[in-house]
Amino acid sequence: MTPSTAPEAPFGRMLTAMATAFTEDGSVDLDGTAAIAAHLVDNGHDGVVVSGTTGESPATSVAEDGDILRVVKDAVGSRAKVVAGVGTNATAHSVELARQAEKLGADGLLLVTPYYNKPSQAGVLHHFSDVVHATDVPVMLYDVPGRTGTTIALETYEAARDLGPVVAVKDAVGDFARGVRLVDLGYAVYSGDDHANLGWLAHGACGFVSVVGHAGGQMLAAMAGAFFHGDHTGALALYHRLLPAMDAIMKVDNYGATTAKAALELLGVLDNRRVRGPLVPLTDAEVAQLRTGLEASGLL
Numbered sequence: 001m002t003p004s005t006a007p008e009a010p011f012g013r014m015l016t017a018m019a020t021a022f023t024e025d026g027s028v029d030l031d032g033t034a035a036i037a038a039h040l041v042d043n044g045h046d047g048v049v050v051s052g053t054t055g056e057s058p059a060t061s062v063a064e065d066g067d068i069l070r071v072v073k074d075a076v077g078s079r080a081k082v083v084a085g086v087g088t089n090a091t092a093h094s095v096e097l098a099r100q101a102e103k104l105g106a107d108g109l110l111l112v113t114p115y116y117n118k119p120s121q122a123g124v125l126h127h128f129s130d131v132v133h134a135t136d137v138p139v140m141l142y143d144v145p146g147r148t149g150t151t152i153a154l155e156t157y158e159a160a161r162d163l164g165p166v167v168a169v170k171d172a173v174g175d176f177a178r179g180v181r182l183v184d185l186g187y188a189v190y191s192g193d194d195h196a197n198l199g200w201l202a203h204g205a206c207g208f209v210s211v212v213g214h215a216g217g218q219m220l221a222a223m224a225g226a227f228f229h230g231d232h233t234g235a236l237a238l239y240h241r242l243l244p245a246m247d248a249i250m251k252v253d254n255y256g257a258t259t260a261k262a263a264l265e266l267l268g269v270l271d272n273r274r275v276r277g278p279l280v281p282l283t284d285a286e287v288a289q290l291r292t293g294l295e296a297s298g299l300l
Helices: 030-041 062-076 091-103 121-132 154-163 176-184 194-202 213-228 232-250 257-267 284-296
Strands: 014-017 047-050 081-085 108-112 139-143 166-171 188-191 207-210
Touching (some): 062 081, 091 121, 139 154, 176 188, 176 194, 194 207, 194 232, 207 213, 232 284
Parallel strands (some): 014 047, 014 207, 081 108, 139 166, 166 188
16 A cells, blocks of 8 residues: 555556557557556556557557557556557647547546657647647656657746646656656656656655566566655665666667567567567567566566
């Protein structure tokens, strides 16, 4: 049980931005994707994110995103919140995805800063406003300048609080002091960087949106539970145990969907590690290195 002093977590505490499975002909493997969702919820998760970066959303269509959300909702039922990634670099496209997600019963929307376009802060706020006002679904903003080329300014966050259902932030900026200010603004802050998960808890975060959770969900959930119950020594010990897996999944050039799917293959959740271009699957040598990291953390 989470103590009452823990920050409110509107979408759950242990979420993973889950991978999307593909068939041999390159189409979305809906059964495989449902199996990933079930695996996560059976292993420490109370929330999942679909059609994010790790779900290869830049390479999936609107119709495919709808199918993915539908089968994941069916797979997890009432056991976990399902957050749908709707962020793109075209506002009309994101509005279309948001409306589709609302119709399919998404519990939340993940809205990333428009990427590649590098809009001004006024443009970022305009994009957020149009997408947020398209539905009544609660929204988690996603700030990941390493992928988007734009960082959300604190002034933009202040203005976004007036948009209504904007309640949370997935932070992959890595500025803890800035994160504390986001908490002060009333946001529920989620760590968007697995290596920073424990540090984020110490700075007021309510939980994680992970990639390592594909393999280490139970341990990450236990780490958060220990921290919120005041067992900081125990939380740090679990962080140390997870470090080899975090390094193997996140500290390689070809990471994200590629390492997540290879981990799922090693765990027997999937029977392949297929990705869509421009990504390429891990080589056998890279899979061997991943296996070593997972084994060192006791996950295999």
